[in-house]
Amino acid sequence: xxxxxVPDVGNSASVEVIEVNVKVGDTVAVNDTLVTLEGDKASMExxxxxxxxxxxxxxxxxxxxxxxxxxxxxxxxxxxxxxxxSAAPEKSVTEKAAVMxxxxxLVAPVMQSEPHHIGEGVYASPAVRRxxxxxxxxxxxxxxxxxxxxxxxTDLHQxxxxxxxSGETPSGTGAGLPRMPxxxxxxxxxxxFKPMARIRKLSAANLHRNWVNIPHVTQFDEADITDxxxxxxxxxxxxxxxGFKLTPLVFLMKAVVxxxxxxxxxxxxxxxxxxxLILKKYYHxxxxxxxxxxxxxxxxxxxxxxxxxxLAKELGEVSERAREGKLTSKxxxxxxxxxxxxxxxxGTAFTPIINAPDVAILGVSRSQMKPVYQEGAFxxxxxxxLSLSYDHRVIDGAQAANFITALSSLxxxxxxxxx
Ligand code: CAO
Numbered sequence: 001x002x003x004x005x006v007p008d009v010g011n012s013a014s015v016e017v018i019e020v021n022v023k024v025g026d027t028v029a030v031n032d033t034l035v036t037l038e039g040d041k042a043s044m045e046x047x048x049x050x051x052x053x054x055x056x057x058x059x060x061x062x063x064x065x066x067x068x069x070x071x072x073x074x075x076x077x078x079x080x081x082x083x084x085x086s087a088a089p090e091k092s093v094t095e096k097a098a099v100m101x102x103x104x105x106l107v108a109p110v111m112q113s114e115p116h117h118i119g120e121g122v123y124a125s126p127a128v129r130r131x132x133x134x135x136x137x138x139x140x141x142x143x144x145x146x147x148x149x150x151x152x153x154t155d156l157h158q159x160x161x162x163x164x165x166s167g168e169t170p171s172g173t174g175a176g177l178p179r180m181p182x183x184x185x186x187x188x189x190x191x192x193f194k195p196m197a198r199i200r201k202l203s204a205a206n207l208h209r210n211w212v213n214i215p216h217v218t219q220f221d222e223a224d225i226t227d228x229x230x231x232x233x234x235x236x237x238x239x240x241x242x243g244f245k246l247t248p249l250v251f252l253m254k255a256v257v258x259x260x261x262x263x264x265x266x267x268x269x270x271x272x273x274x275x276x277l278i279l280k281k282y283y284h285x286x287x288x289x290x291x292x293x294x295x296x297x298x299x300x301x302x303x304x305x306x307x308x309x310x311l312a313k314e315l316g317e318v319s320e321r322a323r324e325g326k327l328t329s330k331x332x333x334x335x336x337x338x339x340x341x342x343x344x345x346x347g348t349a350f351t352p353i354i355n356a357p358d359v360a361i362l363g364v365s366r367s368q369m370k371p372v373y374q375e376g377a378f379x380x381x382x383x384x385x386l387s388l389s390y391d392h393r394v395i396d397g398a399q400a401a402n403f404i405t406a407l408s409s410l411x412x413x414x415x416x417x418x419x
Pocket of ligand 1: 287
């Protein structure tokens with residue numbers, strides 16, 4: 001048995017283990033990298049000074065070590081002893097270290113001219129691996145353009161460029177996500193390619209970002225809108241005469257604003273550092289609009305200050321311009337809360353994705369007549385399904401249940417909106 005020790009790394013302070021490059025059972029040759037250490041100024045690979053089979057690993061990532069610390073125990077053919085990884089005959093430093101004054105440079109004890117083999121067929125220098133770590137890139141999925149497939153800095157830059165232009169998370173691993181497999185569908189039958197519309201690609205990137213960054217929970221409820229519908233039907237003709245449609249959506253917008261006033265933490269955004277809630281004193285409501293080019297979310301401003309007819313007229317104009325692709329980016333900014341209504345189409349419930357930086361979104365499905373038990377008998381009532389997705393970092397389940405209950409009760413009796 002042979003213990004391999006940390007050699008003189010040119011630094012009296014401890015250095016951190018940032019990578020363990022071998023596992024128990026690996027066969028290592030002389031100069032194979034065992035671990036990678038990182039000090040203030042540079043990272044360095046520590047090569048084995050003996051050949052053998054790894055029996056025990058004495059360090060783990062995150063450990064702080066000094067000269068003399070045990071790295072691994074090898075089952076080596078030539079006896080039992082403790083040896084330090086020897087100092088390098090040729091010294092080379094990482095790129096960052098190279099620009100530092102010599103006295104500050106933590107020089108790698110052994111830096112061969114060839115990069116080390118670091119696991120599953122990946123060759124890269126410490127500088128490249130450090131850059132990969134900073135960018136959250138898994139080197140196992142980057143192609144190397146250097147000699148023997150060595151990964152170079154330019155390979156990382158090109159990898160990021162490709163990922164950005166395809167709208168992907170750079171490595172698929174930045175958020176700890178495994179990469180989706182690429183499937184050749186022609187193996188299974190005929191196919192054709194249909195390019196994604198620009199808006200669809202943009203909304204796809206936003207939806208993906210919001211989905212992976214925000215811990216979503218969806219709370220469901222049903223609102224009794226029998227009386228609301230009666231009132232709406234009584235006003236529909238008047239609206240039509242003025243050239244616009246009066247749909248349930250504008251009633252929802254008014255009820256939502258009344259609920260936001262009762263529960264201000266829903267009319268808020270989380271500060272980027274996660275330290276504060278930014279409470280808004282205005283009530284701008286985003287409305288998801290389905291267009292042939294994809295989903296867009298224009299924002300209806302100051303809903304609290306507008307009447308139902310004004311809102312219905314504005315909603316009609318804005319959704320028409322959205323479908324014609326004529327919205328400006330300013331018209332899609334500044335929402336406090338978003339409503340996504342699929343009520344005109346159908347469905348009983350869905351889980352809408354929060355339109356960040358909002359902290360909640362209301363999904364609305366199609367209303368249905370249902371038997372509701374009231375005062376000892378079932379009575380037919382028109383019930384509207386509601387799906388409230390909220391950011392669980394900001395809002396607790398109890399708050400969400402209170403909000404949706406308040407909203408249901410406001411929709412059940414619109415007079416409450418005036419209170
Ligand atoms: N239940 C029953 N009927 C409903 C309803 C509901 N919840 N909501 C709307 N309706 C009715 C309307 O009253 C209208 O009927 P009439 O013409 O007889 O009055 C009909 O359905 C069509 O309504 P609409 O969809 O044209 O109008 P709207 O105001 O309800 O919605 C808009 C406008 C722009 C939101 C909608 O057209 C739209 O694009 N919805 C899709 C949004 C979307 O894709 N969301 C999913 C995003 S992923 O989270």
